[in-house]
Amino acid sequence: MSDKLFAGLAAQLQERDAAGLTRRRRLLETAQGVHIKCDGQTVLSFCSNDYLGLANDPELINAWQQSANIAGVGSGASHLITGHHHYHELLEKALADFIGLPAALLFSTGYMANLGIMTALLGRGDAVFADRLNHASLNDAAVLSRAELYRYPHNDLSALEAMLKTSNAPRKLVVADAVFSMDGDLTPVPALLALCEKYDALLLLDDAHGFGVLGKEGRGTLSHFNLTSPRIIYMATLGKAAGVFGAFVAADQIVIDYLLQNARTYIYTTASPPAISATLIKALEIIKRDESRRVHLQGLISLLKSGLQLKRWKLEESVTAIQPLIVGSNEEALALSEYLLTKNILVPAIRPPTVPKDTARLRISLSAAHSEHDVAQLIQSLNDAESEMAA
Incomplete structure (x- = not known):
């Protein structure tokens, strides 16, 4: 690899850093929770997607331990070889029943699910209609579908x-986050479905942030809107509210x-444990x-919402656990995050x-x-920050 190539990479990293866009990983030293030790500091965390805690x-930890004693710690193969276990089958049936759709299929991650759906169903000549604030996985999947x-x-x-x-286009797919991950607002699912019916399109909903939180018994955005349709393809992740x-x-x-039969991110990967x-x-x-x-x-x-008294910064309208300031x-934004860390x-x-x-x-x-005391502590710190940082 040439010195020129390395120099180019270094220059791009320096440009990113100068623009305040460098990403850094924090090191978690405890189990996930609202009070954690991170980078050697014990903090009150408002970072996690563990919406239901x-x-x-303990019930989930016990279930993991007991099932690992029975099934081991690895699946050993892809689902279509010998990796599809009895537990996988039971979960797929339980998820389909929970959401109220006929069938379900497990994927390792939401990113892999969205890639699998769109690259399997679509190709050259087809069309994807996507909300501009969709998650990166949906955008990447649309591009890779061709x-x-x-x-x-x-x-x-x-x-x-x-x-x-x-x-x-012979196949049309409307794609949207059900709950937008950086804004916390909902997509108007009934109206999207009506347009799909009118123009003979399928509707892919990414409910990563609504599953477990919205709807009757946490059944998600479809339950929240009381909707079902054979046109709907519903995707949700299991590492957020499901924990x-x-x-x-x-x-x-x-x-x-x-x-x-066709989703490559399902076929060509080892099944989850x-x-x-x-x-x-x-x-x-x-x-x-x-x-x-x-x-x-x-x-x-x-x-x-009721406790923040801010004029300089704005809390966006959101009825979900995602509250963007x-x-x-x-x-x-970096300075405010660092202030809170103090x-x-x-x-x-x-x-x-x-984000834009x-x-x-x-x-x-x-x-x-979180407790009410935890949130009150955040409210006080943000209200203080606005006055102190302005000075």
Whole structure:
């Protein structure tokens, strides 16, 4: 490798650092939770997607240990060889029933699920219609599918309809986050579905941040809107509200059968350890039976909204556990995050290209594991920060 190539890489890294965009990993030294030790510092964390506080739940730990004693710690093969375990099968059936769609298919990650769906179902000549604020995995999947990609302004149904109306593609797929990961707002699913029915399109919903939190018994965004349709392809992750790891796709049986035969990110990878699936079956039981976690979470969201008295920074409208505080510049967002860290509070600064230019923010993630005292501490620190940093 030439010195010139290395010099080019170094220059690009320096440019990123000068723009305040360098990413750095924090080192977690404890189990996931709201009070953690990170980079040697004990902090109150508002960083995790563990919305129901299940990641370190004793029932799940016990389920993992017991199932590992039975099934071991590795699957040993892909699903289509000998890696598809009884626990995987039970979980797929439980997830389909939970969401209210005919069938489900497990994937190792949400990224792999979205890639698998779109590259299997679409090709050259087909069309993808995607919200501009979609997750990176959906954007990458659309590009890799080789279909024509049309991006409509965030939640702009008129723009989407204009695109659909002029499309002659044999297969059309509308794609959206159900809950947008950096803004916390919901996509208008009923209206999207109506457009898909009108223009003969399928609808792919990425419910990574709604599953387990929204809807009756935490059944997700489809339950929240009381919707079901054979046009819907539903994807959700299992490492956020479910507290463990993985992802799944739920859809009409023919869609799941087609993905099993054609989704390369499913076919050509080792199956996840069966103990993970056994643990997730227990997580589903807790999600369904323990409404108090969601009630408490909603109370914390209301407390945060009512307690912040900010003029310089703006808390976006969100009814979900994702509460974005828009700061503006990269430097100020980083400075605010560092200020909170001096108060032993950890909230990540999110910067472009993850979010649009000049909308750098703190992404406050609330969990049912937080107490009212935890949120009150965050509120006080943010209110103090606005006055102290202005001075």
